[in-house]
Amino acid sequence: MSLLVAKGLSKQFNGLLAVDDVSLDIPQGQVRALIGPNGAGKTTLVGLLSGRLPSSGGKISFDGRDVTGLSAHKRIAMGMAYTFQITSIFPNLPVWENVALGARRVFRSATEADRKVEAALSRVGLLDRASEDAGDLSYGHQRLLEIAMGLAQAPKLLILDEPTQGLADGEVAAFNNLIGELRATTTVLLIEHNMDVVMQVADFVTVLNAGQVLFEGTPEEVQASAAVQAAYLGGEHAEA
Incomplete structure (x- = not known):
């Protein structure tokens, strides 16, 4: 069953097509990696999917509902969470309060929100x-x-934009384990430059290049693709 479906998405900035006729179909429970060279349109695409950017064309369905015109806030309420490439924490607030701010938007019960905060913090250590x-x-x-x-x-759906950037090796290993645990309950869309992470955690990979889908397949198929290697891999597990 598909959780997120995008058809013919495009985004134009001052005449430049940053995303050009992109279609995605992400089944429920899948860990989907989105990879590609710098400037390929990855962050712009997830901005469209999450509602943080308006699209110039195309359609987005989430959990069986057309969400193309819905705000990011309404998509969050439907069950879509997005972490940014650059951290968006509140540095002067305690760790607990940072997490509680989001939980309280979703759960009206303070007890339930606190339960979710504790579980989330425990999961990431x-x-x-x-x-x-x-x-x-x-x-x-x-x-x-x-x-x-x-x-x-x-x-x-949890959308993660470059989540392992800046993590130490041990933290990356813990992240990989976390994604493995999330499979049972959460669909994950992961933008990631670390191909070792992609190979270990992704079920399926979409490769973007110049705003278009260049290739889709399993991590092994992507690694073996001559088109992908020509675009940016340049060798086994090379960094994008």
Whole structure:
């Protein structure tokens, strides 16, 4: 069953097509990776999917409903959570409050919201730092905090934009394990430059190049594709 379907999406900036006739079909429970060289249109595409950017054309359906004209806020309420490429935490608020802000938008019961906050922080390994100001965390831990902010909303779809950027090797391994655990309950759309992460966690990969879908397939098929290698891989597990 498809959770997110995009048909013919496009986005134009001052005459430049940043996203050009892109279609996606992401089944429920899948971990989908979105990869491509810098400037391929990845972040613009997820901006369209999440409602943070209006599209210039095309249609988006989420959980069986046409959401093309809906705001990002309404898509969040439907079960879509998005973490940014650049951290969007509130540095002067405690870690707990950063996560609680999102949970309270979704859950009216304070008890239920607190339960979700605790579970999310535990999942990313930050529960013991819940009372610290978010700005005192390392950059890698701030990235994990942002993931917790998304998880606390109990999303049907979690969109992660470069989540392993700035993480140490041990943190990357913990992230890979986390994605493996999420499979049972959450569909994940992952923008990622680290091809080792993509190979380990993704069920299916969409490759963008110059705003268009260049290739789709399993991680192994993507790795073996001459078209993908010519576009940007340049060798086994090379960084995009």
